Amino acid sequence: MDPDCPVYPADALPDAETLYDSLREAVSRALRGLPPERTHLVGIHSGGAWLAERLQRDLALPAPMGTLDISFYRDDFDRIGLHSQVQPSDISFPVAGAHLLLVDDVLYTGRTIRAAMNELFDYGRPASIGLAVLLDRGGRQLPIAARAIGARVDPAPQGASLVLSRGDDGRFVLALEKEPTHG
Amino acid sequence: MANPQLNRNGELTHLLTTEGLPRDILTHILDTAQTFVPLADRDVKKVPLLRGKSVFNLFFENSTRTRTTFEIAAQRLSADVFNLNINVSSAAKGESLLDTIANLSAMQADLFVVRHEASGAPHLIARHVAPHVHVVNAGDGRHAHPTQALLDMYTIRHFKKDFSNLTVAIVGDILHSRVARSDIHALTTLGVAEVRAVGPLTLLPGGLEQMGVRVFTDMQEGLKDVDVVIMLRLQNERMRGALLPSAHEYFKQYGLTRDKLAAARPDAIVMHPGPMNRGVEIDSAVADGPQAVILNQVTFGIAVRMAVMSIVASAG
Numbered sequence: 019m020d021p022d023c024p025v026y027p028a029d030a031l032p033d034a035e036t037l038y039d040s041l042r043e044a045v046s047r048a049l050r051g052l053p054p055e056r057t058h059l060v061g062i063h064s065g066g067a068w069l070a071e072r073l074q075r076d077l078a079l080p081a082p083m084g085t086l087d088i089s090f091y092r093d094d095f096d097r098i099g100l101h102s103q104v105q106p107s108d109i110s111f112p113v114a115g116a117h118l119l120l121v122d123d124v125l126y127t128g129r130t131i132r133a134a135m136n137e138l139f140d141y142g143r144p145a146s147i148g149l150a151v152l153l154d155r156g157g158r159q160l161p162i163a164a165r166a167i168g169a170r171v172d173p174a175p176q177g178a179s180l181v182l183s184r185g186d187d188g189r190f191v192l193a194l195e196k197e198p199t200h201g
Numbered sequence: 202m203a204n205p206q207l208n209r210n211g212e213l214t215h216l217l218t219t220e221g222l223p224r225d226i227l228t229h230i231l232d233t234a235q236t237f238v239p240l241a242d243r244d245v246k247k248v249p250l251l252r253g254k255s256v257f258n259l260f261f262e263n264s265t266r267t268r269t270t271f272e273i274a275a276q277r278l279s280a281d282v283f284n285l286n287i288n289v290s291s292a293a294k295g296e297s298l299l300d301t302i303a304n305l306s307a308m309q310a311d312l313f314v315v316r317h318e319a320s321g322a323p324h325l326i327a328r329h330v331a332p333h334v335h336v337v338n339a340g341d342g343r344h345a346h347p348t349q350a351l352l353d354m355y356t357i358r359h360f361k362k363d364f365s366n367l368t369v370a371i372v373g374d375i376l377h378s379r380v381a382r383s384d385i386h387a388l389t390t391l392g393v394a395e396v397r398a399v400g401p402l403t404l405l406p407g408g409l410e411q412m413g414v415r416v417f418t419d420m421q422e423g424l425k426d427v428d429v430v431i432m433l434r435l436q437n438e439r440m441r442g443a444l445l446p447s448a449h450e451y452f453k454q455y456g457l458t459r460d461k462l463a464a465a466r467p468d469a470i471v472m473h474p475g476p477m478n479r480g481v482e483i484d485s486a487v488a489d490g491p492q493a494v495i496l497n498q499v500t501f502g503i504a505v506r507m508a509v510m511s512i513v514a515s516a517g
Contacts, residue, residue, distance in 0.1 A: 091248065091249060095250055100233065100515040105236065106235065140244065
């Protein structure tokens with residue numbers, strides 16, 4: 019867990035670019051001591067993949083990054099079915115023995131991260147897996163913690179989700195969207 | 202009449218035919234298949250989508266290749282797969298089709314993959330299974346072979362990118378071919394510029410023009426400037442009837458040789474659903490030549506069948 023990360027209530031979050039700056043610093047700290055040639059960012063579609071692309075560029079990381087779409091590994095496939103826009107996962111480097119830093123936009127229940135780890139192990143046995151998230155909104159249902167965090171959200175938004183989007187200029191925008199009520 | 206393949210929410214719950222299948226569903230299947238193709242390069246080639254589900258392969262008509270690709274596809278989705286060769290079991294003992302299905306449903310089947318010599322058998326099964334059970338047609342009579350058509354569409358899209366400017370010729374025994382029928386429906390829905398049917402008059406069914414197909418009995422004319430050639434297998438039993446003079450005569454007129462293929466565009470691809478009769482409908486020089494994509498079809502077939510099974514299994 020990143021003890022230095024700032025904490026904001028859901029209704030007073032700074033803009034996404036400020037949060038990204040904070041995440042970039044945290045990721046930079048988290049990568050210290052890891053072998054740069056064997057340490058890869060792995061972004062989770064879609065928000066995490068955008069963040070990983072930007073981090074890869076801004077931190078000038080030498081090893082290639084990857085992306086994951088965890089649709090085929092979700093534990094609620096039975097209930098919600100297959101997403102209509104599944105993206106192919108792209109892990110073009112050997113996973114066995116590599117240090118991986120998973121990147122996602124919002125950490126909530128932890129189920130997405132579990133699915134991502136399951137998928138990564140199907141590519142090989144990594145040396146280690148860490149986690150970097152733009153926002154940690156609490157509410158964990160699994161024993162999962164992030165190593166690098168842009169900010170913690172406390173108190174978490176009630177009945178709403180935090181949604182990251184990327185503008186045409188590549189800048190990030192964060193919005194609070196009311197969750198659909200399941201009938 | 203409501204489309205029996207779709208549930209109340211418009212989701213694909215059975216795959217029975219490509220006829221009347223909306224374009225967005227066809228495209229969704231092809232897009233999903235595309236995400237499964239890279240799995241073949243991984244250490245573990247499986248994803249857990251159908252973990253705990255039971256897939257029953259019901260082949261009332263023999264087909265080693267199609268059954269095997271369905272089996273591989275189901276296993277790559279982590280399903281438990283059961284192969285039933287019905288010819289030598291229940292049906293031979295006189296059990297009715299629906300009794301067989303009722304018994305297998307009582308064994309907690311989640312998905313039936315059905316091949317049957319009678320047209321419409323998968324439809325009949327789909328009407329009688331419980332709402333959470335799904336049916337995929339693996340070929341019924343002369344009627345439909347939708348997963349073959351979908352893997353053909355996938356192969357065409359892979360090599361040609363876009364359907365809208367393509368001319369596609371389907372060559373051979375169109376009359377008896379469920380592949381041809383399913384291909385024609387899928388190609389038309391996906392909006393190709395022109396579909397052609399090429400073959401002897403005795404093997405061309407009526408009503409092709411009404412389906413928007415241009416009919417040719419001359420091979421050279423039929424292949425002129427096409428982008429895709431889909432060869433069909435000439436079933437040997439046709440030769441015994443009065444439909445054709447001899448295999449040799451057929452090869453001379455409709456067998457795909459390099460000379461005949463020269464009429465097509467230079468970058469045309471050659472497809473065949475298999476199994477091939479070399480020297481009857483296709484010459485070895487073409488079958489093994491640079492324009493043939495016949496083995497690509499087999500590989501893509503696994504990804505396409507994974508896509509179909511995972512999509513129907515996720516329908517509510």
